[in-house]
Amino acid sequence: MSAGIDLENVCCDFGTFRAVDNANVSIKPGEFFSFLGPSGCGKTTILRMVSGFIEPTAGAIKIGGKDVKGTRPNQRPTALIFQNLALFPLMPIWENISFGLEVRGVDKATRRKKAEDLLKLVDLPGAADKMVSQLSGGQKQRVAIARALAVEPSVMLLDEPLSALDLKLRQHMRAELRAIQKRTGVTFIYITHDQGEALAMSDRVGVMSQGRIQQIAAPRDIYDNPVNGFVASFVGENNIFEGDVGPVADGMASLTGPHGAFRARITPEAQGKALKLYVRPEHTRLSKTAAPENSVEMEVTEVAFEGAFISVHGLAAGGKRLQAEVKNDGVTQAPGVGEKVFATFDAARALLLPDANVRG
Amino acid sequence: MEDLIRRYGTGLTAVFCLLVAFWILVLVILPNFAMFEQSFRPYLPVVEIGGPKDVYGFANYGKIFANPVETTWFGIPVTIPIHINTFLLTVFYSALVTLMTLIFAYPLAYFLAKIASPRSIPTLLLLLFIPMWVSEALRAFAWYIILTFNGPLNALLKALGVIDQGIRWQNGVFTSYDAIVIVLTYCYVLFMLFPIYTAITSLDTNQIEAAEDLGSPWWRTHWRVVIPHAKPGIASGCVMVFMLSAGSLLVPTVVGSTKANWFPQTIYTWFNDALDWNTGAAYSMIFLLVCIFFVILTMRLFKVKLSDIAK
């Protein structure tokens, strides 16, 4: 029932502005795939091209292996959930959900039955005869999902559907969406600018910046092995060091800069480019004495209690900001403000990365 | 009220209230009431006004049932009082004008609201408005010229080879009311356009796209999503065009054929030619009440509430 989606060298121009630049991605049937990126990077544009509201300027989009060029949105096996949901406020809930079936000429009794079944699926029984305005944000959300599922699409396209909800509800709906996806086996393409959401829900994530797909990988890989500085920074915090890269040996290289010499991992793709060293705060340890390798002295400027961990900010020589996380395990002591400590990290946890892959 | 006083002070609030009261009482209620009162009194020579013959009665209203004539409605012969005949035809053709303006205005309003690029909207609206700056009388005369036997419309059609004989538009091709319907449609189409345009503009474009995404063909999207949303605008446009058309005196007088009588012309004849203001007032009252009744009935039929129209 579910279908795969292939984007092959897809570009989209608005006048002289290139909103999507040479996108290549192959999404497998039944996969939960997320596009993650900052505002204006072209996520919605990709979704609108897949659903058929915009034709790509160049390249091909294939749904289930078939090129859909020229196919109108009402002929495509996709269902789009809009960022603002776009429910029909003048129809009762059950007609909203069964609108797609009404279009297909299904009789009223069957439609009603199907709508009620779907309302059960999204855990909203008994809402059939209510109006849209009588529902809460989360309930509207579920109706939108039910309405999209009613047409039994091969692909569900979701455009930041949870962005309007409060944190608690958002977390609940994440799990709910994931469960619905598993139950129905439909391919989900999910758009978000919230990296936590993308990492928690998806089978794979495509990170975008300025119209370009930077990296496509499983959430864990995105976080642990980002391909460039943009991806590393977008999905989490980093301590970043600049410097000159030395010779490569065994996938490791040295970086020498104003804060000393460090050793870190380097990928074959990154070699030969201008690189910086990225290491995550949770991989940065604090100690009173310097370690033999990858150690920088800093003065603690701020200690923020975050619950599960304590975030320690400091300044190294030359005003460089550094950040470390100390586990709140009852054993480790966080340093006080004004103390001088050494920030240390493992070479295996640090990465030498180029900047974002952009035009020009 | 208290809010007004707090904001503008007692003096200014009193002025506001007096102005509104003046408008409603002196400019709306008083003249209508005077007409209402007049309509029940007989038409008498000046010296007898206030005399023993000046008593209230329904005689003026009864006059509409006088003078039965034989005529045909779309081929069916009927015998009907002449003024009632005019009345019914006026209501019928006003409804037709309303329908015609709706047919023209809805697609145009949809185009302006959802398809035209936002940059071209001011220009397009201006182009639509310019004809409104010319007085209705001039526009009616312009159409009179366009529709005359040796006028530009016939010349154009002949030049294009559509017809070889000129058409007597004013006498009517389908009915003797053709010219009136055409010109009224032209004159009042914008009164239909703007309420619908405003209504459609407020529709979220995503809803139209959502319908299409769910597989809906364009006509169903209009039927189920756009039209229900635009219904209050359509209703207020219809009420306006219907009332304006039914009440138009100028257009039927200028472009109407001798066989096409419009009810306001009948009322005008009572006032102006017969100088019988009392019967004229009675006819006006009947016309007003029946038109309001017709509008309310239609609104009921299409399930539109009065409050929707006021929006």
Ligand SMILES: Nc1ncnc2c1ncn2[C@@H]1O[C@H](COP(=O)(O)OP(=O)(O)OP(=O)(O)O)[C@@H](O)[C@H]1O
């Ligand atoms: N119809 C259009 N005409 C011109 N430019 C457009 C159009 N639609 C989008 N753009 C531009 O294309 C770029 C990408 O837009 P898009 O809506 O895909 O962003 P997005 O990633 O969905 O952002 P957000 O997270 O804010 O929704 C933006 O810079 C936007 O200004």
Ligand SMILES: [Mg+2]
């Ligand atoms: Mg978007």
